[in-house]
Amino acid sequence: MSALLRPDRSPRARRRTLTGGVFRIVALLATALGVVMLAVLLLDVFRDGAGEVDGSFITSYPSRFPERAGIRSALLGTGWMLAFTAAMAFPIGVGAAIYLEEYAADIWVTRVIQINIANLAGVPSIVYGLLGLSFFVRFMMLGRSVLAGSMTMSLLILPLIIVASREAIRAVPDSLREGSLALGASRWQMVFRTVLPAAMPGILTGTILALSRAIGETAPLITIGALTYIAFDPSGPLDLFTVLPIQIFNWVSLPQQEFHKLAAGAIVVLLAVLLLANSVAIVIRHRFERSRR
């Protein structure tokens, strides 16, 4: 019988085991807290709002009569804004990331730019709203349009896209770059034929996360003056618009209980849009990853 394998029963060892156990429980509680809160939130919203979501809720304009009110213009506005934001922020963000990773010399100017991009990702969104108001809405005279809102949102999510794309590009092994150049590829052929396809899954993941944030942001759009009551379909980039979070905010701030239920219904739709956007992006990402195998 080996004493080596018997558990240590000294007080010191017991205390150590106890500390380990306590820490484990604390960590478990911390995890559970997040999960439980999310579940309660979802349950609460679904209980209040799931009943509200039907065909006429989606296709009706907002109204002061709760039974007639819907989210048509807000949903369309969110769609317009998302499309324009993606169309502007994706190419600019990826372009900036390519420049910083593949072209820029590692000098102090580049490093200052990089640090500032990281800092921009942490700037409160309302500050972007103020910038959008004074620059896009007033100076460029775009008004409170879809375009002004999308440009403001693009600025807001650009740092996120740049940072994520840079990480993805940096993760492409140098051996692929060398292999490409050794075959007589020019620098841009190397970037577009080898580096970008290899980095695309990571770039798309970052873009999805950034766009998800844009879907949910309210403060900058309120700042630039996106309206809450829009009883027509935005039909172009220069039209007035509203988005789902603003509509939700508006309904929640009304005193009547019925409008609170409508807000819950709109939240359900917002979450559905988010999940849909995420799953589309995941499908695209998988397609890219499969083509690499």
Next chain:
Amino acid sequence: MINVRVEPTRNRTAPPDASIRERQIVLATRKLRFWYGDKLVLKDIALDISEREVTAIIGPSGCGKSTYLRCFNRMNELIPGARHEGKVLFRNHDLYARDADPVAIRRRIGMVFQKPNPFPKSIFDNVAYGPRVNGYQGDLGEIVEASLRRAALWGEVKDDLKKSGLALSGGQQQRLCIARALAVGPEVILMDEPCSALDPIATTRIEDLIRELREQYTIVIVTHNMQQAARVSDRTAFFTVDENAAGELVEFDDTQRLFTTPRDARTEAYITGRFG
């Protein structure tokens, strides 16, 4: 298996071109010095590399073999802080002349790397990559097949050209990389320890391939493996490091002669396994 041409002994004071067989010099360096930052890694290297021969570069770790090889297709200039002095010549043209284009150079001087690095694309697209980036207008299928045949890989992959290059074994991947290099139509192939990541059987296949390719291409191969140098090369250059850790050329001669009757004591010590 030793495939070294035996040539009549020649006068050692004569220049290398003076042998019976006329030698066409394809690549040459003159007083080549190379630095990474402040650190000198190559010291006055002068070497002539002859057409349609296999030239092996051997030597202990850190003697600058790979750095030297990468001077010929200007891959070193991707490394920040790298600089050189002296001449690197390709058919008597300065590879580092102001109007020399690295892209054009790399189309004529191909490279195979130490670790197989196929692109995450299909086998076909891997081989077609070079012709495509070079704007090749002809039949890609033809050039892919010809290159894979020349790299002795066609028989193994002809039925699944759509499969990813990464799905192949290590040895197949390296032959794919050789096929990929051949598809561009280079005159010279630089090989940077092409077998160091492969098992002995895959190594044998690559060595057989090198001996076949020698009929049409000029090959420069860096290797850690002296037996490999003896098996595949016509000439061997032995590099070592001096007391300041700078690489220098000790001896360059016909492979058989270098391995049987080395002139320099350091060469003899290395090939008999006394250091390195």
